Amino acid sequence: MKQYHLLSLTIALLLLASCSNKTEKATLATQQDTLSWAMGMSLAQTAQSNFYDFDQDLILQAFKSTLKGDSQPLDTATYQEACDYISFLAEMHYRKQAQSASQSASAQQQQFFERLVAENPNVKQAPKGYYYEVLRNGSGPRAQLGKRIRFDFKGTEMISGRLIEQTYGVREPIIHVLEQPMFEGLLDGLQLMNAGSKFRFYFPFQLVANANGIPPYTPVIYEVELHEIYND
Numbered sequence: 001m002k003q004y005h006l007l008s009l010t011i012a013l014l015l016l017a018s019c020s021n022k023t024e025k026a027t028l029a030t031q032q033d034t035l036s037w038a039m040g041m042s043l044a045q046t047a048q049s050n051f052y053d054f055d056q057d058l059i060l061q062a063f064k065s066t067l068k069g070d071s072q073p074l075d076t077a078t079y080q081e082a083c084d085y086i087s088f089l090a091e092m093h094y095r096k097q098a099q100s101a102s103q104s105a106s107a108q109q110q111q112f113f114e115r116l117v118a119e120n121p122n123v124k125q126a127p128k129g130y131y132y133e134v135l136r137n138g139s140g141p142r143a144q145l146g147k148r149i150r151f152d153f154k155g156t157e158m159i160s161g162r163l164i165e166q167t168y169g170v171r172e173p174i175i176h177v178l179e180q181p182m183f184e185g186l187l188d189g190l191q192l193m194n195a196g197s198k199f200r201f202y203f204p205f206q207l208v209a210n211a212n213g214i215p216p217y218t219p220v221i222y223e224v225e226l227h228e229i230y231n232d
Contacts, residue, residue, distance in 0.1 A: 135223070
């Protein structure tokens with residue numbers, strides 16, 4: 001419901017702005033002005049992409065009427081029922097958008113993987129569906145769940161090549177117990193590595209879900225250098 005009410009506000013604000021035939025050039029003199037303009041842009045963009053088939057005149061009329069405190073043509077029960085239904089429509093809309101984004105990302109990463117395998121015979125596919133390449137074999141023990149490890153990494157977006165995060169030249173290697181909350185792909189991939197090895201992983205977005213700093217539906221490439229596995 002909170003998401004629906006915010007969406008309703010953005011639509012109303014957009015409609016109010018569209019009622020004026022005059023468009024004055026804005027003067028953004030302060031940071032607050034800039035933030036206000038950016039919020040207006042964001043609200044308008046949100047409104048433009050949602051519920052385009054509703055009656056805009058009625059939405060605007062209801063918005064003004066409610067602000068003025070006029071009596072409403074809807075009783076409480078009817079209003080609540082309508083709000084619940086619009087929330088349902090919003091959820092269906094967002095699911096449809098998510099499905100479209102997922103399908104597009106799946107097609108892109110599949111094309112990338114097919115080209116990768118065709119061009120690089122050293123790339124292998126793991127049972128979980130990601131791909132990896134051994135850049136350097138290590139002779140130390142194999143990483144296992146629950147073990148404390150020390151490693152460097154560099155993560156980039158697979159399609160755009162944008163840097164996500166890295167330790168090289170930025171900070172000390174990470175010391176971390178091999179367990180969640182690592183994202184699923186990295187948690188599994190590290191268990192293929194022996195101490196002293198360096199791998200390059202190609203993770204589909206399905207195995208990167210909820211990872212910090214990685215946008216939804218974004219496949220990634222991670223280079224990981226496993227330095228040490230502790231026995232404690």
